[in-house]
Amino acid sequence: xxxxxxxxxxxxxxxxxxxxxxxxxxxxxxxxxxxxxxxxxxxxxxxxxxxxxxxxxxxxxxxxxxxxxxxxxxxxxxxxxxxxxxxxxxxxxxxxxxxxxxxxxxxxxxxxxxxxxxxxxxxxxxxxxxxxxxxxxxxxxxxxxxxxxxxxxxxxxxxxxxxxxxxxxxxxxxxxxxxxxxxxxxxxxxxxxxxxxxxxxxxxxxxxxxxxxxxxxxxxxxxxxxxxxxxxxxxxxxxxxxxxxxxxxxxxxxxxxxxxxxxxxxxxxxxxxxxxxxxxxxxxxxxxxxxxxxxxxxxxxxxxxxxxxxxxxxxxxxxxxxxxxxxxxx
Amino acid sequence: xxxxxxxxxxxxxxxxxxxxxxxxxxxxxxxxxxxxxxxxxxxxxxxxxxxxxxxxxxxxxxxxxxxxxxxxxxxxxxxxxxxxxxxxxxxxxxxxxxxxxxxxxxxxxxxxxxxxxxxxxxxxxxxxxxxxxxxxxxxxxxxxxxxxxxxxxxxxxxxxxxxxxxxxxxxxxxxxxxxxxxxxxxxxxxxxxxxxxxxxxxxxxxxxxxxxxxxxxxxxxxxxxxxxxxxxxxxxxxxxxxxxxxxxxxxxxxxxxxxxxxxxxxxxxxxxxxxxxxxxxxxxxxxxxxxxxxxxxxxxxxxxxxxxxxxxxxxxxxxxxxxxxxxxxxxxxxxxxxxxxxxx
Ligand SMILES: Nc1ncnc2c1ncn2[C@@H]1O[C@H](COP(=O)(O)OP(=O)(O)O)[C@@H](O)[C@H]1O
Ligand code: SF4
Ligand SMILES: [Mg+2]
Numbered sequence: 284x285x286x287x288x289x290x291x292x293x294x295x296x297x298x299x300x301x302x303x304x305x306x307x308x309x310x311x312x313x314x315x316x317x318x319x320x321x322x323x324x325x326x327x328x329x330x331x332x333x334x335x336x337x338x339x340x341x342x343x344x345x346x347x348x349x350x351x352x353x354x355x356x357x358x359x360x361x362x363x364x365x366x367x368x369x370x371x372x373x374x375x376x377x378x379x380x381x382x383x384x385x386x387x388x389x390x391x392x393x394x395x396x397x398x399x400x401x402x403x404x405x406x407x408x409x410x411x412x413x414x415x416x417x418x419x420x421x422x423x424x425x426x427x428x429x430x431x432x433x434x435x436x437x438x439x440x441x442x443x444x445x446x447x448x449x450x451x452x453x454x455x456x457x458x459x460x461x462x463x464x465x466x467x468x469x470x471x472x473x474x475x476x477x478x479x480x481x482x483x484x485x486x487x488x489x490x491x492x493x494x495x496x497x498x499x500x501x502x503x504x505x506x507x508x509x510x511x512x513x514x515x516x517x518x519x520x521x522x523x524x525x526x527x528x529x530x531x532x533x534x535x536x537x538x539x540x541x542x543x544x545x546x547x548x549x550x551x552x553x554x555x556x557x558x559x560x561x562x563x564x565x566x567x568x569x570x571x572x573x574x575x576x577x578x579x580x581x582x583x584x585x586x587x588x589x590x591x592x593x594x595x596x597x598x599x600x601x602x603x604x605x606x607x608x609x610x611x612x613x
Numbered sequence: 614x615x616x617x618x619x620x621x622x623x624x625x626x627x628x629x630x631x632x633x634x635x636x637x638x639x640x641x642x643x644x645x646x647x648x649x650x651x652x653x654x655x656x657x658x659x660x661x662x663x664x665x666x667x668x669x670x671x672x673x674x675x676x677x678x679x680x681x682x683x684x685x686x687x688x689x690x691x692x693x694x695x696x697x698x699x700x701x702x703x704x705x706x707x708x709x710x711x712x713x714x715x716x717x718x719x720x721x722x723x724x725x726x727x728x729x730x731x732x733x734x735x736x737x738x739x740x741x742x743x744x745x746x747x748x749x750x751x752x753x754x755x756x757x758x759x760x761x762x763x764x765x766x767x768x769x770x771x772x773x774x775x776x777x778x779x780x781x782x783x784x785x786x787x788x789x790x791x792x793x794x795x796x797x798x799x800x801x802x803x804x805x806x807x808x809x810x811x812x813x814x815x816x817x818x819x820x821x822x823x824x825x826x827x828x829x830x831x832x833x834x835x836x837x838x839x840x841x842x843x844x845x846x847x848x849x850x851x852x853x854x855x856x857x858x859x860x861x862x863x864x865x866x867x868x869x870x871x872x873x874x875x876x877x878x879x880x881x882x883x884x885x886x887x888x889x890x891x892x893x894x895x896x897x898x899x900x901x902x903x904x905x906x907x908x909x910x911x912x913x914x915x916x917x918x919x920x921x922x923x924x925x926x927x928x929x930x931x932x933x934x935x936x937x938x939x940x941x942x943x944x945x946x947x948x949x950x951x952x953x954x955x956x957x
Contacts, residue, residue, distance in 0.1 A: 309736060309782060503733035507796070509713075510693055511750045512720035525737035 316605040323601030329594035337401045340394040347378065349388035351395040351561045357386070365576055379583050383573045392561040393587055399556065400563055403476050404542035410481035411488060412535050416527065418485065419492025420519055424500055437486035449479055453554040469560055476555050480542055488534050495530055499523050529606040536599035540592040547588055563588050624664050625865065625937070625945055631666040632804055632836050633690065638663050638699030640689045644911065658910045659685040661860040662699065664937060669803060672830065672837040674851030674868065676844050676883070678907055682860040683840045687806040691725055692716050721751055724797040728809040730789035734781040740792055741777040747799040766795040770825060787818040791825065798829055806838045811846060823850055844887050848872060856880050859918040860910055862937055866944040876940050876951040878923050917949070925950055
């Protein structure tokens with residue numbers, strides 16, 4: 284074996300080529316890919332607009348001069364309470380028309396509905412991710428009996444007939460929440476939705492995280508940390524957790540629209556939010572009754588819900604593509 | 614077999630200044646059956662009763678086919694795995710049963726360089742934070758500050774110190790291995806286990822990395838356990854070489870003796886496969902080809918584990934396990950019928 288004497292040769296020869304991507308972490312590379320993706324940037328923009336609209340709902344409605352709860356019997360016909368005017372009563376005073384029967388402004392109700400909907404979806408996503416990641420890391424790293432016990436718990440939760448339980452127990456449990464914590468009905472219902480969604484959502488993420496941890500813990504950098512004398516907290520939070528951000532982010536961005544749709548579906552079924560709370564699901568439930576005579580009442584909230592869920596989903600897909608090294612689109 | 618005295622077991626003579634001493638260390642991985650109860654159904658006998666020692670500044674080469682237990686042996690003596698049996702002494706202190714916590718202060722003295730330059734560096738950490746991790750974990754505060762110290766280390770191993778904030782994905786395999794080396798020498802350990810540190814690298818880069826390791830050894834008086842799967846890599850760097858087969862040490866001697874006068878049939882086969890620099894000698898020399906596959910470490914052959922492939926195997930080899938014994942001064946072998954062969 285001939286031994287080359289200059290061990291710095293190789294180090295310098297490749298430094299020119301790597302100078303181009305100086306100091307870029309995988310996150311920065313992913314962000315660069317994301318920025319070049321037109322669908323991703325469009326959906327990100329739409330998502331930002333949706334979130335700002337929801338956050339600024341009181342300001343916007345005041346500027347437009349509408350509010351979600353005042354009745355307006357001048358905007359609906361005396362007989363049958365159908366909106367007066369075309370497209371469900373679209374006018375300068377009511378940009379998206381009015382609700383049949385009550386004459387409440389649809390634009391304002393849609394905006395306030397998005398506030399509650401996003402609040403529920405965001406909180407439930409946050410709790411789901413926190414629970415799922417914690418349990419998944421512990422299960423994956425501990426192996427042994429703790430892993431088995433947590434695995435059984437997840438199996439049990441996933442095997443639960445979720446919808447049935449929600450339907451059956453929603454009224455009893457919201458009332459229980461109201462009385463135990465002295466909450467208003469609306470707060471109790473919102474809380475109930477958040478808790479139920481996250482309680483049944485976390486095991487899926489926990490399984491994904493557990494699987495990732497099982498493979499990460501076998502990587503040599505973990506062993507290297509042990510060989511330096513690192514303790515378990517450092518290994519879990521400094522070595523393993525940073526490698527989980529990609530799957531967590533992808534899961535969270537795809538979970539959010541699922542929860543938005545789930546809240547609407549539950550409210551539609553009467554399990555979630557109930558009138559007079561402005562809620563997309565409750566609105567859709569109402570609109571079905573009026574579909575033959577006032578189709579705009581179905582299409583307007585329906586379209587908005589569709590756009591919101593689609594934008595979040597497209598963004599989630601794009602984030603996954605950008606973070607997945609095999610995407611090969613960059 | 615009740616009275617097992619020292620002379621009848623595989624133990625190497627005690628050297629007074631030994632940094633690390635390994636006596637009959639065993640590492641079994643239990644195989645559990647499926648189902649809820651995880652009943653133990655057998656063992657992978659990855660390392661079976663190995664003994665060797667390492668003195669300060671020395672390099673012990675460990676060679677053997679892939680799967681023969683080299684990595685397991687390296688990890689076990691580093692106490693990254695708990696030994697199933699045997700005894701490990703570091704600087705005269707028995708560390709066999711120390712807990713992970715009790716090992717922490719000792720980790721400054723022994724480090725490891727890993728085989729895979731990709732999986733051994735955390736892709737989410739910068740080079741700076743990777744090389745400074747030993748300081749952080751051990752609570753060591755260099756007088757000039759961690760960053761200056763780390764940048765010195767980077768320069769020392771042939772990396773550009775300005776690349777402190779870069780991520781591993783921006784470096785080549787050879788450069789990544791240098792990062793791993795800088796991390797291993799950061800706390801000035803006395804012993805480094807190098808687990809096939811160049812096997813994953815291009816041949817042209819292997820020599821550079823081996824040279825770097827040798828320079829560092831001279832500079833810091835490091836002892837190395839240098840693991841490789843073929844003899845040609847370890848020859849140059851090793852003072853002594855241990856030849857492993859199916860979890861056991863077959864032969865242990867000074868490097869030159871392993872090459873020039875091996876006593877064990879397995880070493881004969883290994884050395885006959887190393888290409889000779891002289892083409893005429895290369896053509897005329899006799900090659901010993903091994904037939905058959907490496908037996909399973911779950912169910913190793915009785916007696917001598919090498920007997921299923923040994924050209925010299927006899928009845929006794931199936932009945933009696935050959936212990937590692939001193940066949941010539943400082944030259945250990947585990948064979949009932951050792952024979953000196955001059956191959957070069
Ligand atoms: N964690 C483990 N669990 C079960 N078997 C293992 C484990 N690690 C290694 N082994 C087995 O032990 C034997 C020796 O492996 P290893 O020490 O990696 O060999 P080498 O480094 O010489 O290639 C192999 O048969 C391998 O399959
Ligand atoms: S003990 Fe027998 S089988 Fe084993 S190496 Fe020696 S001669 Fe071969
Ligand atoms: Mg190995």
